[in-house]
Amino acid sequence: MSYDGRGEQPPAPQKPVPIPDAVTAPFWEATKEGKLMVQRDIDSGQVFFYPRERSPYTLSDRLEWVEVSGKARIYSFIVVRQPGNPAFTPDVPYIYAIVQLDEGPRMNGNVRGIDIEDVEIDMQVEVYFEERGDQMIPQWKPVGAPDPS
Amino acid sequence: MTGTLKGKAALVGVGWTPARRKWPDKSQKGMQADVAAMAIKDAGLRPDDIDGLVTEAPGGEDANNWPAIMADYLGIKPNMASGVNNMGATGTTGIVLASTWVSSGLAETVLLVFGGNQGTQPRVAPRPNPFVDPYGPVVAANGWYAQVARRHAFEYGTTDEMRFKVAADQRFNAQVTPGSAFLEQPITVQDVADSRYVADPLRLLECVMPCAGGGAMIVTTPEKARAMKNKPVYMLGAGHHTDHNDLSWADRITRTPAVVSAPRAFNMAGLSPKDMDFAQIYDCYTITVMVTLEDAGFMPKGESGPWYQETDTTYKGDFPVNTHGGQLSYGQQAGNTGGFSQPMEATLQLMGRGGERQVKDATTGFVNG
Numbered sequence: 001m002s003y004d005g006r007g008e009q010p011p012a013p014q015k016p017v018p019i020p021d022a023v024t025a026p027f028w029e030a031t032k033e034g035k036l037m038v039q040r041d042i043d044s045g046q047v048f049f050y051p052r053e054r055s056p057y058t059l060s061d062r063l064e065w066v067e068v069s070g071k072a073r074i075y076s077f078i079v080v081r082q083p084g085n086p087a088f089t090p091d092v093p094y095i096y097a098i099v100q101l102d103e104g105p106r107m108n109g110n111v112r113g114i115d116i117e118d119v120e121i122d123m124q125v126e127v128y129f130e131e132r133g134d135q136m137i138p139q140w141k142p143v144g145a146p147d148p149s
Numbered sequence: 150m151t152g153t154l155k156g157k158a159a160l161v162g163v164g165w166t167p168a169r170r171k172w173p174d175k176s177q178k179g180m181q182a183d184v185a186a187m188a189i190k191d192a193g194l195r196p197d198d199i200d201g202l203v204t205e206a207p208g209g210e211d212a213n214n215w216p217a218i219m220a221d222y223l224g225i226k227p228n229m230a231s232g233v234n235n236m237g238a239t240g241t242t243g244i245v246l247a248s249t250w251v252s253s254g255l256a257e258t259v260l261l262v263f264g265g266n267q268g269t270q271p272r273v274a275p276r277p278n279p280f281v282d283p284y285g286p287v288v289a290a291n292g293w294y295a296q297v298a299r300r301h302a303f304e305y306g307t308t309d310e311m312r313f314k315v316a317a318d319q320r321f322n323a324q325v326t327p328g329s330a331f332l333e334q335p336i337t338v339q340d341v342a343d344s345r346y347v348a349d350p351l352r353l354l355e356c357v358m359p360c361a362g363g364g365a366m367i368v369t370t371p372e373k374a375r376a377m378k379n380k381p382v383y384m385l386g387a388g389h390h391t392d393h394n395d396l397s398w399a400d401r402i403t404r405t406p407a408v409v410s411a412p413r414a415f416n417m418a419g420l421s422p423k424d425m426d427f428a429q430i431y432d433c434y435t436i437t438v439m440v441t442l443e444d445a446g447f448m449p450k451g452e453s454g455p456w457y458q459e460t461d462t463t464y465k466g467d468f469p470v471n472t473h474g475g476q477l478s479y480g481q482q483a484g485n486t487g488g489f490s491q492p493m494e495a496t497l498q499l500m501g502r503g504g505e506r507q508v509k510d511a512t513t514g515f516v517n518g
Contacts, residue, residue: 018279050280050398076300076402079349080287088285093349096286098296098397108397110284121303137283 013087017133023051026065031136036127037065038105049105070127072099072140075106079116095119099140112148113141153417158248159374159381160496162192162367167328168480172266172361177210177484178222180264180363185223188260188365193378199225199367201256203243205485206232209265219262229256237431238389239263240364240489241518245387247368257370264363265484281395287348291356293396294434295348301403301436302350304451309350311454313341315435315470316354316477318462323474325464325505330360330480355435357487360480364489366496382499385420385513388413403440404450407517411445414515422446426511427468427498429491431518432475441517442470464506472498472506488518 020028030037040047041055042062054061077097083089095111097119111119128147129136141148164187172180181204189196202225208215216230229250235242240263247259286292301307320336323329336354344353374381390409393399415421422445430445432438439453447468448456462470473479473494481487495514497503503511 015285016277016279016282018283019277020279024279076296076303078287078292078295078299078351079346080285081346081349082287083285084288085282085285091285094285096284096292098402106397108281108284108286121300132283 013085015087015132016085018135018137020135023053027051028135030065030067031129031138034129034136035067036070036138037067038101038103039063040066047103047105049101049107068101068103071102071143072107072125072127073102074098074111074119074121074123074125074140075100076121077111077119097140099125107138109138109140111140113145154245154248154252154384154387155417155419156371156383156385157252158368158384159371160244160366160384160492161369161374161377161379161381162188162190162194162365163493163496164188164191164363164365165328165490165493166264166362166364166482168330168360168362168482170267170330170358170360175266175361177208177265178219180266180361181219181262181365181484182223184264184363184365185260185262188262188367191379192367192369194258194367196223196225198258199223199260200228201247201250201259201368202227202230203247203259203261204230204232205239205263206234209484223260225260227256227260229259234485235391235518236485237433237488238518239485240492241516242389243489244366244368244384244492245389248384248387251368251370258373259368260365261368261489262363262365263484263486263489264365264482265361265486267359267361267483278395281397290433291348291351293402294436295351296396297402297440298350298434298436301440301451301454304403305454307439307451307454309342309352310338311457312355312435312439313338313352314457315432315438315462316341318457318466319432319471319475320354320478321463322469322472322506323478326473326479327504329474329478330358331474331478351434351436355477357433357476357481360482362480362482362486363484364482364486364493366489366493380500382496386414386416386418388415388417405437405440405444407441408444411515411517415446420513422515424513425515426513427472427495427508428470428515429472429495429517430470430475430515431488431491432471432477433481433487435477438470438475445515445517464503464508469508472503472508491518492516
């Protein structure tokens, strides 16, 4: 199908909405309740992320979901000026960061509610949840800051 | 160490196309057949002499069973054949695999062949990642290595200008490398600084340009190699290490698997970084070269930035790195040929066939993929 500019307009690109599966469903159910959860290996007590069917520490399948504090530090970040997905183009420039939870595991996310020039590695941030389609996705903001809109 | 590859395999032939942005009249099979023919001829062999095949997998034109597809296309009937996919390390992994075959008698003379036609072949689309995609990343590897560059600056004080020197030195080398995509396009550190951001802090001239092309090499036994027409280049040591996929989950993103694989290779060889006449280092980005050189022990961890500022790494410099220009300045050729350019260049250098970019009196080199 082609769009000639006279008739139908191309659909606006949509930001991806996570699609839960059997492994990740508990994570996404928790974010809807405002909770950030990671998995714990019951045998070793170690926590990890991303969700798996077995522990990367022991290969045990005795796992449980536990809530974490939602506090983290920025481990590293980039400033996105040219997103891979054009749905994000209206947002540029923005921060795409790897954050390290106080409990250890790392997550990817955006850091909002702060000027880009003020973002630094090791800065303390806390989670908030952004409505995205039928899901709530974890995002990050300076500690104590109001939730960015 | 009970087993070793030291002196038990030799590189005896190279086939390598120029890097071009597009090669519209060439299929992937045709591209690989071209370089296979070049390498076999370069070694002074005939197709019947090949009894082992290492290629990539999946191929682009036919995702399944690429090694058999290529054996069929080339009209060879190898006793050992396998597809390798270790991303940038595919080519170097292939050489290690071929070396184990010839040292154990599973095969005697192995053809390694990679290549393709950038942009005209299907790729296997990555599965959606619900913990990455919703946040609007840049194209995958650009973002990963930009994160590494930012973190390296934080941990070690590495400046942007230190990274830019990697790109400028390699571009100098590419000016005398026939087939390079950037002939007659020298750049300065300032040019790199003036190029646009691809993934802040990485700038355009710090990132590889995808190209079409292919590369092939022949690995054989030392006994056979001694009777062949080229000066053999012997395997002295090898090491591999895999420790993560997505960099987000690496223990430390400024540390590469070379921190394990390089000492293993040096130990097998009984050599150390100071014994190397050059290094050919996988270079999807400037920072990739820097962290790998550190982890391989060419300088203390974190000091690649000051080292680059003090060191001429061109082919005629204090310690040459990526003498063909690397992928950054030769062009990153499709089908995993990019990371195969480093061992091809090392082999040509050690055969004394580096032409204008020949490193003087080079006898021993370090290769990373």
